[in-house]
Amino acid sequence: MTTPPPQQPAEPAHADRVFRSTMGMAGGALLIALGAFIGGDALVSGEGRTPWLALAALLLLVPLVVAFTFRPAVFANDDRLRIRNPFRTIVLPWSQVADVRAGYSSEVFTQDGKKYQLWAIPVSLRQRKKVARQAARSAAEDPHGQTSATAAVDDKARFAPADQTVADLREQAERCAGLPGAQGEIAVRWAYELLAPSLAGLVLTIVLLATG
Structure with a gap:
C-alpha cells in the first residue's frame, strides 16, 4: 500500500x-x-x-x-487594511473603516471622520474616460439595449483599474468589519x-x- x-x-x-x-x-x-x-x-x-x-x-x-x-503600497487581509504612504504607515482594522472611495484620488474614511489617501492606487482620469467611451460605444451598438447609454457609461466607469480596486476594498470592508480579528484601534507610524x-x-x- x-x-x-x-x-x-x-x-x-x-x-x-x-x-x-x-x-x-x-x-x-x-x-x-x-x-x-x-x-x-x-x-x-x-x-x-x-x-x-x-x-x-x-x-x-x-x-x-x-x-x-x-x-507606497496597500496591504489588505480579513483583519485590517495597512496603508504605506510616502512618509507614514497607517494600520486600519476593518471595524474602523467607514468607506473607501475613488474620486480624483483613492481615499479611505474612518468611523471618526479621518481621511487617508491611498498613494499606491492612483486614479487615472484618462483610463476612466477610456472605459466610459468603450461602454458608451457598446451601449450604442446594442440593438436590444434596455438601459440608456448614459447609465451604461456610469456603470462601466467604475471598472477602470483604480475604481475596481477601490470597489473590492469597499466590499471587503463591509464583509469583514464584524469579524473578531478586525477590531482594534488605528495605528500610525512615521x-x-x-x-x-x-x-x-x-x-x-x-x-x-x-x-x-
Whole structure:
C-alpha cells in the first residue's frame, strides 16, 4: 500500500493582498539610476566642494524618490487594511473603516471622520474616460439595449483599474468589519528611516550653500 503524498498546506486565511503602482516603481528605478550615474560621477571626479554637494543632494533626493515611488503600497487581509504612504504607515482594522472611495484620488474614511489617501492606487482620469467611451460605444451598438447609454457609461466607469480596486476594498470592508480579528484601534507610524537621511541631506546642502 503506497503512502499518499503529503498535502500542500492551505494558504493562510489572513494572507495579504498587495496593491502597488508598477509605473511608479519603474519611474523610481529610472530616477535612482540617473541620480546614481550623475551623483557617482560627481563624487569620484568632482573637485573642491562638488563631491560634498553631490553627497548632500543624494542624501536629500534618494530617500524622497524611494518614498514616493517604491514605498507606497496597500496591504489588505480579513483583519485590517495597512496603508504605506510616502512618509507614514497607517494600520486600519476593518471595524474602523467607514468607506473607501475613488474620486480624483483613492481615499479611505474612518468611523471618526479621518481621511487617508491611498498613494499606491492612483486614479487615472484618462483610463476612466477610456472605459466610459468603450461602454458608451457598446451601449450604442446594442440593438436590444434596455438601459440608456448614459447609465451604461456610469456603470462601466467604475471598472477602470483604480475604481475596481477601490470597489473590492469597499466590499471587503463591509464583509469583514464584524469579524473578531478586525477590531482594534488605528495605528500610525512615521517613516523616520526616510525622513532622517533626507533631513540630513537638506541641512548639509543649506550649510554648504551658506558657507560657499
